[in-house]
Amino acid sequence: MVYYRLAGESEENHLLMKEIDRQNLIDPTAGSRRMYKYLRKQTGKRIGRKRVRRLMRLMGIEAIYPRKRTTIPGGPxxxxxxxxxxxxxxxxxxxxxxxxxxxxxxxxxxxxxxxxxxxxxxxxxxxxxxxxxxxxxxxxxxxxxxxxxxxxxxxxxxxxxxxxxxxxxxxxxxxxxxxxxxxxxxxxxxxxxxxxxxxxxxxxxxxxxxxxxxxxxxxxxxxxxxxxxxxxxxxxxxxxxxxxxxxxxxxx
The missing domain is CATH 3.30.420.10 (Ribonuclease H-like superfamily/Ribonuclease H)
Structure with missing residues (x-):
């Protein structure tokens, strides 16, 4: 059984989140810096990076890119x-x-x-x-x-x-x-x-x-x-x- 309550975001933000999801499948390396540029081109609106970054965090999406690391810690x-x-x-x-x-x-x-x-x-x-x-x-x-x-x-x-x-x-x-x-x-x-x-x-x-x-x-x-x-x-x-x-x- 699914218990669903409407997420507390505006209709415009829901549309942006759908587009972020689509763009993330196309380019999973895109962080908020690149993503907000994609959205500006797609929508023709002046969408801010801070807004896109917040929505990406809400969606559980982050850019995929190599990070510097020397070891993978274990257990604890x-x-x-x-x-x-x-x-x-x-x-x-x-x-x-x-x-x-x-x-x-x-x-x-x-x-x-x-x-x-x-x-x-x-x-x-x-x-x-x-x-x-x-x-x-x-x-x-x-x-x-x-x-x-x-x-x-x-x-x-x-x-x-x-x-x-x-x-x-x-x-x-x-x-x-x-x-x-x-x-x-x-x-x-x-x-x-x-x-x-x-x-x-x-x-x-x-x-x-x-x-x-x-x-x-x-x-x-x-x-x-x-x-x-x-x-x-x-x-x-x-x-x-x-x-x-x-x-x-x-x-x-």
């Missing part, structure tokens, strides 16, 4: 090293990935969290929320664990939801190895990033859902098609469900 800091580099992912439930994305509606917005199986691209669990708190991520994670068992590795970014004590404890209690993207390395979690682009361009942007109830129904229907019916070129035109259930092998 809540940050874990990236463990997929050079790893051959050859079976379902070997690696799961998870992430959160901003979802615009006709009026207002919500956040979508999803857990995916890396090998098959199957969406294992998802949840909507109107805030970026950890609770809705944990709810979806626990549902996936209950239904599918535990993966060997879980990969996420370094967002506060995934470095929280509650999230890490849940993974460790289920003997799951924790992997995190390098800072500014969206490519490290590329499987779920591709899914965000797919669901937004093939469903969210086209339908412009009116409210949270309609959005939940629409996402549920899309993910059902995505898992069960939609052929994936990267899977040799099989569906994620066929690969996950090992009814078919990924074509070489």
């Amino acid at each position: 800091s809540g940050i874990f090293p990236y463990k997929l580099k050079g790893l051959s992912i050859v079976r379902p439930n070997q690696v799961w990935c998870a992430d959160i994305t901003f979802i615009p509606m006709h009026r207002g917005y919500m956040y979508l969290f999803s857990v995916m199986d890396w090998y098959s691209r199957k969406v294992l669990s998802w949840e909507l929320s109107n805030s970026l708190e950890t609770e809705f991520c944990l709810k979806a994670l626990k549902r996936a664990l209950q239904k599918y068992g535990a993966p060997e590795i879980m990969n996420t970014d370094q967002g506060c939801q995934f470095t929280s004590d509650e999230w890490i404890k849940c993974l460790q209690d289920n003997c799951i190895d924790i992997s995190m993207d390098g800072r500014g390395r969206w490519i490290d979690n590329v499987i779920i990033e591709r899914f965000w682009r797919t669901i937004k361009y093939e469903d969210i942007y086209l339908k412009s859902y009116e409210n949270g109830v309609e959005l939940e129904r629409g996402i549920s229907a899309f993910i059902e098609r995505y898992n069960m019916l939609r052929p994936h070129e990267s899977l040799g035109d099989a569906t994620p469900e066929e690969i996950y259930s090992e009814k078919l092998a990924i074509a070489a």
